[in-house]
Amino acid sequence: MRAVLSVSGVSMDFGGLRALDSVDMEVREGEIVALIGPNGAGKTTFFNCITGIYAPTEGEVFVSPPGRDRINIRHRKPNQVTGLGLARTFQNIRLFPSMTALENVMIGRHCRTRAGLLGAIVRGPVTRREEKGIVERAYSLLVKVGLGRWANEVARNMPYGAQRRLEIARALATDPFLLLLDEPAAGMNPQETQDLKALVTRLRKEFELSILLIEHDMKMVMSVSDRVVVVEYGKKIAEGTPAEVSADPQVIKAYLGEESDA
Amino acid sequence: MEFYLEMLIAGLIRGAIYSLIALGYTMVYGIIELINFAHGEIYMIGAFTGLVVAGLLGASGLPTLGILVIALVAGMVFCAGYGVTMEKVAYKPLRKASRLSPLISAIGMSIFLQNYVLLAQTSDFVPFPRLIPEFKFLEPISHLLGSSDLVILVVSSLVMVGLTLFIRLTRLGKAMRATAQNQKMAMLLGIDVNQVISLTFMIGSALAAIGGVLIASHSGQINFYIGFLAGLKAFTAAVLGGIGSIPGAMLGGLVLGVAENLPIILSAFFADIGLNIDIPNDYKDAVAFCLLILILIFRPSGLLGRPAIKKV
Amino acid sequence: MRELSRGLLASLWMVVLTAPLLVVRVNTTDKVVTWRWGNMLWMAIGSLLLFLAWRWAMARRGGDVQAADQDSWFDKLLARIGQGPLRLPVILGLVLVALVLPLFVSMYEMDIYARALIYVGLGLGLNIVVGMAGLLNLGYAAFFAVGSYTYALLNHHYALDFWLALPLGGLFAALFGVILALPVLRLRGDYLAIVTLGFGEIVRLVLQNWDSFSFGPSGIANIARPTLFGREFGVQDSAIFIYYIALALVAVVIFVTKRFQDSRVGRALLALREDEIACEAMGIDKTGVKVMAFALGASFAGVFGVVFAAKQAFINPDSFTFIESAMILSIVVLGGMGSIVGVAIAAIILQLMPEYFRFMADYRMLIFGAALVLMMLFRPEGLVRAKREHYTVKDLSPQTEDK
Numbered sequence: 001m002r003a004v005l006s007v008s009g010v011s012m013d014f015g016g017l018r019a020l021d022s023v024d025m026e027v028r029e030g031e032i033v034a035l036i037g038p039n040g041a042g043k044t045t046f047f048n049c050i051t052g053i054y055a056p057t058e059g060e061v062f063v064s065p066p067g068r069d070r071i072n073i074r075h076r077k078p079n080q081v082t083g084l085g086l087a088r089t090f091q092n093i094r095l096f097p098s099m100t101a102l103e104n105v106m107i108g109r110h111c112r113t114r115a116g117l118l119g120a121i122v123r124g125p126v127t128r129r130e131e132k133g134i135v136e137r138a139y140s141l142l143v144k145v146g147l148g149r150w151a152n153e154v155a156r157n158m159p160y161g162a163q164r165r166l167e168i169a170r171a172l173a174t175d176p177f178l179l180l181l182d183e184p185a186a187g188m189n190p191q192e193t194q195d196l197k198a199l200v201t202r203l204r205k206e207f208e209l210s211i212l213l214i215e216h217d218m219k220m221v222m223s224v225s226d227r228v229v230v231v232e233y234g235k236k237i238a239e240g241t242p243a244e245v246s247a248d249p250q251v252i253k254a255y256l257g258e259e260s261d262a
Numbered sequence: 263m264e265f266y267l268e269m270l271i272a273g274l275i276r277g278a279i280y281s282l283i284a285l286g287y288t289m290v291y292g293i294i295e296l297i298n299f300a301h302g303e304i305y306m307i308g309a310f311t312g313l314v315v316a317g318l319l320g321a322s323g324l325p326t327l328g329i330l331v332i333a334l335v336a337g338m339v340f341c342a343g344y345g346v347t348m349e350k351v352a353y354k355p356l357r358k359a360s361r362l363s364p365l366i367s368a369i370g371m372s373i374f375l376q377n378y379v380l381l382a383q384t385s386d387f388v389p390f391p392r393l394i395p396e397f398k399f400l401e402p403i404s405h406l407l408g409s410s411d412l413v414i415l416v417v418s419s420l421v422m423v424g425l426t427l428f429i430r431l432t433r434l435g436k437a438m439r440a441t442a443q444n445q446k447m448a449m450l451l452g453i454d455v456n457q458v459i460s461l462t463f464m465i466g467s468a469l470a471a472i473g474g475v476l477i478a479s480h481s482g483q484i485n486f487y488i489g490f491l492a493g494l495k496a497f498t499a500a501v502l503g504g505i506g507s508i509p510g511a512m513l514g515g516l517v518l519g520v521a522e523n524l525p526i527i528l529s530a531f532f533a534d535i536g537l538n539i540d541i542p543n544d545y546k547d548a549v550a551f552c553l554l555i556l557i558l559i560f561r562p563s564g565l566l567g568r569p570a571i572k573k574v
Numbered sequence: 575m576r577e578l579s580r581g582l583l584a585s586l587w588m589v590v591l592t593a594p595l596l597v598v599r600v601n602t603t604d605k606v607v608t609w610r611w612g613n614m615l616w617m618a619i620g621s622l623l624l625f626l627a628w629r630w631a632m633a634r635r636g637g638d639v640q641a642a643d644q645d646s647w648f649d650k651l652l653a654r655i656g657q658g659p660l661r662l663p664v665i666l667g668l669v670l671v672a673l674v675l676p677l678f679v680s681m682y683e684m685d686i687y688a689r690a691l692i693y694v695g696l697g698l699g700l701n702i703v704v705g706m707a708g709l710l711n712l713g714y715a716a717f718f719a720v721g722s723y724t725y726a727l728l729n730h731h732y733a734l735d736f737w738l739a740l741p742l743g744g745l746f747a748a749l750f751g752v753i754l755a756l757p758v759l760r761l762r763g764d765y766l767a768i769v770t771l772g773f774g775e776i777v778r779l780v781l782q783n784w785d786s787f788s789f790g791p792s793g794i795a796n797i798a799r800p801t802l803f804g805r806e807f808g809v810q811d812s813a814i815f816i817y818y819i820a821l822a823l824v825a826v827v828i829f830v831t832k833r834f835q836d837s838r839v840g841r842a843l844l845a846l847r848e849d850e851i852a853c854e855a856m857g858i859d860k861t862g863v864k865v866m867a868f869a870l871g872a873s874f875a876g877v878f879g880v881v882f883a884a885k886q887a888f889i890n891p892d893s894f895t896f897i898e899s900a901m902i903l904s905i906v907v908l909g910g911m912g913s914i915v916g917v918a919i920a921a922i923i924l925q926l927m928p929e930y931f932r933f934m935a936d937y938r939m940l941i942f943g944a945a946l947v948l949m950m951l952f953r954p955e956g957l958v959r960a961k962r963e964h965y966t967v968k969d970l971s972p973q974t975e976d977k
């Protein structure tokens with residue numbers, strides 16, 4: 001299996017604090033990899049480093065979009081990274097609160113559509129077709145994540161669980177090959193988490209995605225992921241199948257030990 | 263050679279005034295992250311207050327230096343009053359509003375204060391009496407350093423040292439620093455943030471008043487519009503030094519003051535080496551703005567400021 | 575009662591504070607001091623009343639929170655007209671009035687109305703930058719200047735025709751917009767404001783001092799009036815003609831703004847105002863989008879700059895000061911950032927008011943400054959709150975939920 005994301009020796013310093021310490025990691029085509037670790041371990045920082053929001057202090061980040069060669073994205077801007085096919089959600093939901101669910105997803109189509117100033121003003125057949133395509137695609141994605149009937153609702157007014165799924169739909173709208181989910185089940189009730197789990201596995205199949213997932217809910221991690229990577233204090237401390245990792249004494253001590261009942 | 267030295271000193275004098283005004287910008291910015299657009303107007307009001315004092319006391323027979331001191335004090339007191347009033351009316355209710363709102367409010371305040379002085383006083387340039395006597399001991403070098411130059415340098419140095427000590431050593435100064443660093447935390451520690459903000463406006467305004475009275479007496483005339491350009495220049499100085507940084511504001515003012523003489527200096531330099539390139543001196547204002555744009559693009563944290571990290 | 579005593583205290587404070595400047599006026603050369611005690615009384619009464627009004631308004635506003643979601647009667651009225659069946663008749667009526675206006679007013683008034691229309695155009699241009707993109711541009715008059723000088727200079731040197739200058743002015747202004755925007759758009763909002771202000775001043779200073787290029791402070795005179803298919807007009811007809819040109823351009827600009835609002839780029843702009851980081855993560859090149867908005871806004875100023883030069887037949891740098899930029903900004907802010915109708919109303923009011931309220935002329939700028947402050951405090955969304963049509967899915971049923 002070829003690796004769609006390979007990260008080597010990534011470190012990130014904030015002043016004196018080393019939030020990531022020489023982390024290596026790979027995500028292969030079609031895989032669901034879970035990134036776990038206690039709060040403050042550096043998981044979100046890792047996401048920010050590979051999506052271009054932060055420039056890592058050291059290390060390289062390579063992605064391999066389908067049908068293309070490996071590209072180093074260490075110095076790319078976040079929008080360029082998304083353009084290459086990485087899409088993400090945020091731990092603290094970052095929707096466009098006063099836009100409708102539909103519009104939120106439409107924004108996700110921005111980087112796959114072309115119309116510029118002239119197109120906007122003239123609004124010729126090409127532009128009109130493109131606009132129509134955006135709306136249709138956005139709506140079908142909403143339906144796919146089970147939010148069809150929320151399409152016309154302003155994001156701010158949607159229930160929490162729906163907002164999380166809306167973020168996923170918005171990310172999918174950018175046509176990613178690698179989807180990064182930052183604690184998608186946080187704040188969801190058990191039923192919603194169950195639905196989310198099903199959604200994630202279904203999306204992988206339907207969109208031929210690879211998924212990197214940060215999650216605290218162990219049941220979800222254990223059941224959806226092919227591989228688990230554990231970080232603590234910015235260092236990778238273990239890696240393997242869910243079964244291997246949950247048997248690792250170091251992991252149990254660092255993480256499962258304190259959260260096994262969560 | 264003498265000419266260049268002259269220009270350097272003239273630049274430093276102007277720079278010292280910029281520094282005094284820039285301190286107000288930087289202190290306010292440090293605490294509430296607002297570019298107080300109307301700060302230049304406070305400086306102008308300081309100059310006018312000085313004018314009123316000078317006019318009232320002109321016939322009283324007091325020595326001019328005494329009048330200067332009274333004018334400075336009156337300017338400081340009244341400007342401090344204008345400063346806090348302005349904060350209460352135009353900025354305080356907007357603390358939680360979006361960023362644009364207080365900025366627009368500040369622009370409105372600036373236009374308001376200009377026209378208030380225009381209506382209350384006059385729209386023309388008015389002569390300002392010389393409140394600084396000629397010092398005998400400066401006569402031999404008076405073409406280089408006049409007595410008003412000396413007074414400006416001395417007063418502004420004293421003020422800046424005083425301010426630095428105040429902020430370093432006193433309880434209120436420490437409260438100001440704490441609030442600048444983290445307002446929420448300061449509040450939790452029992453610091454009265456509102457009081458600190460008022461104090462900041464008072465001090466900043468008082469410093470601007472000193473600048474206003476001194477420069478008025480130095481240049482000999484004022485009008486209601488002088489605050490606009492001076493304010494912009496001082497803001498440039500604050501940004502140049504690193505906005506939020508007090509030593510930065512001082513340094514930025516001096517650098518800007520000297521840099522503004524570049525058109526003259528360069529013209530003279532070209533003439534010296536036999537080139538005939540004359541840069542109109544009116545471009546000195548453009549120098550300041552170009553400098554401002556360049557710093558903001560290439561080093562937005564200024565000479566002495568710290569770069570900010572965005573949080574996701 | 576407590577309010578009243580606090581009011582008296584506030585009024586005392588204001589009286590003392592303003593006493594030096596309001597009461598005393600000195601003339602140091604003739605050593606004359608004028609005392610104007612009457613001003614003190616006015617200040618006392620005025621500030622007491624203002625204080626009470628202030629307290630009342632603040633209480634209504636509810637402390638720090640902005641009651642942005644409540645519609646006032648004015649919003650409701652506008653909504654009734656804007657969305658109901660009245661919409662078309664009202665628009666047609668306004669257009670008709672604008673079209674027949676020249677039949678009823680003097681040439682002098684014609685000139686004022688043409689100027690008002692130019693300001694509507696400027697307001698709409700700045701509205702794209704400030705209202706839609708949220709970029710505070712304090713040097714907008716510079717783009718206006720670029721348009722004006724484009725026509726004035728090309729006409730002076732090469733006798734360029736008005737109709738050719740019109741697109742050129744817009745293009746040059748847009749070009750200036752891009753040149754300025756590319757480096758500075760990364761800056762945080764308030765820095766951007768100052769940089770644009772600096773840029774505006776630089777443009778003015780250059781026009782003022784570069785005599786061999788721009789003829790310095792004396793400006794350029796005898797700029798040709800517009801022709802219609804080669805036909806020239808007399809002074810009187812020319813004023814009417816320019817009025818119609820400005821009217822047509824305002825219509826064009828409104829059309830363009832609307833189209834832009836409902837486009838891919840316009841949507842991105844809207845999203846950028848809500849969350850820039852999320853936008854970047856969605857693949858939006860935020861600088862690119864903002865540059866487009868900036869350039870589009872600048873091009874409006876360029877176009878109306880050409881019209882301005884043609885109308886005045888004489889321009890010099892004094893028409894493009896910071897005050898001019900502040901004036902256009904006020905139009906946008908007072909009218910309602912993002913609202914086409916609001917901006918148009920504000921431009922017309924602000925331009926016509928001084929003509930019809932001559933007695934207030936001295937207080938005009940004072941009121942102006944105060945209005946900006948008050949507007950931010952009590953109605954930051956402006957006269958007309960910007961309303962936007964949401965994109966919606968008409969029929970939610972056909973595709974079934976697969977959950």
Ligand SMILES: Nc1ncnc2c1ncn2[C@@H]1O[C@H](COP(=O)(O)OP(=O)(O)O)[C@@H](O)[C@H]1O
Pocket residue numbers: 014017019037038039040041042043044045046571572573574
């Ligand atoms: N922008 C930043 N500036 C300073 N420190 C940061 C920043 N972002 C994250 N950190 C620090 O890095 C560490 C890792 O944070 P984070 O990646 O959010 O952890 P996790 O997502 O694993 O809970 C924390 O100590 C956090 O305080």
Ligand SMILES: [Mg+2]
Pocket residue numbers: 043044045091
């Ligand atoms: Mg996290």
